[in-house]
Amino acid sequence: MMRLTSLALSAAAMASLMLVVAPQVDSRTNTQNRSPIYGVTIPDGYRQWQLIAPALEAEPLDELRAVLGNAAAVDAYRKGTLPFPDGSVLVKLAWKQKPSPEFEPATVPGAATTVQIMVKDSKKYAATGGWGFGRFIDGKPVDEAQHQTCFACHQARVKGHDFVFTRWAP
Numbered sequence: 001m002m003r004l005t006s007l008a009l010s011a012a013a014m015a016s017l018m019l020v021v022a023p024q025v026d027s028r029t030n031t032q033n034r035s036p037i038y039g040v041t042i043p044d045g046y047r048q049w050q051l052i053a054p055a056l057e058a059e060p061l062d063e064l065r066a067v068l069g070n071a072a073a074v075d076a077y078r079k080g081t082l083p084f085p086d087g088s089v090l091v092k093l094a095w096k097q098k099p100s101p102e103f104e105p106a107t108v109p110g111a112a113t114t115v116q117i118m119v120k121d122s123k124k125y126a127a128t129g130g131w132g133f134g135r136f137i138d139g140k141p142v143d144e145a146q147h148q149t150c151f152a153c154h155q156a157r158v159k160g161h162d163f164v165f166t167r168w169a170p
């Protein structure tokens with residue numbers, strides 16, 4: 001009797017342990033902060049990362065942008081390493097453009113629009129050039145359909161630059 005009880009207990013303990021340890025395999029079940037398809041999250045501390053280059057899109061979005069990289073990505077840019085090594089992360093920030101209220105000819109960032117992420121993991125994301133993608137609005141990932149467009153465009157245009165558009169700003 002004692003034995004059975006302790007067996008049942010340890011089975012329950014093991015089951016709960018597995019629950020804690022088991023990785024989140026299907027990112028689509030978590031709609032909180034992981035991108036669909038890829039399971040990419042907004043990295044901690046990315047606002048302190050280095051600037052790779054700014055960008056501007058006049059039409060149709062009318063956005064100011066900045067691309068930042070973590071230490072691994074910046075190091076690869078500096079050395080001209082392609083493909084980017086695993087662990088490289090690129091973040092693209094975007095804002096609406098607005099004229100400076102203090103000096104009209106100048107353009108300043110207005111409301112933040114999106115945060116977009118690319119994470120290099122050549123094994124996990126082998127099917128998409130080694131990159132996992134995430135697009136977030138107000139910290140929440142956009143839908144799966146939008147995430148299906150990411151690699152298609154990057155692949156069509158910048159296959160020869162490891163699927164990355166942004167070059168180090170001179």
Ligand code: HEC
Binds near residue numbers: 151
């Ligand atoms: C129609 C083409 C197109 C699509 C679709 C697209 N991108 Fe991009 N992406 C660009 C261009 C062009 C840049 C260069 C920076 C700029 O002009 O804003 C860029 C830059 C980036 C960057 C900075 C690194 C780099 O390659 O320069 C990230 C991160 C990024 N995109 C993520 C995404 C994500 C995530 C998605 C899908 C939700 C996505 N992109 C969909 C065209 C595209």
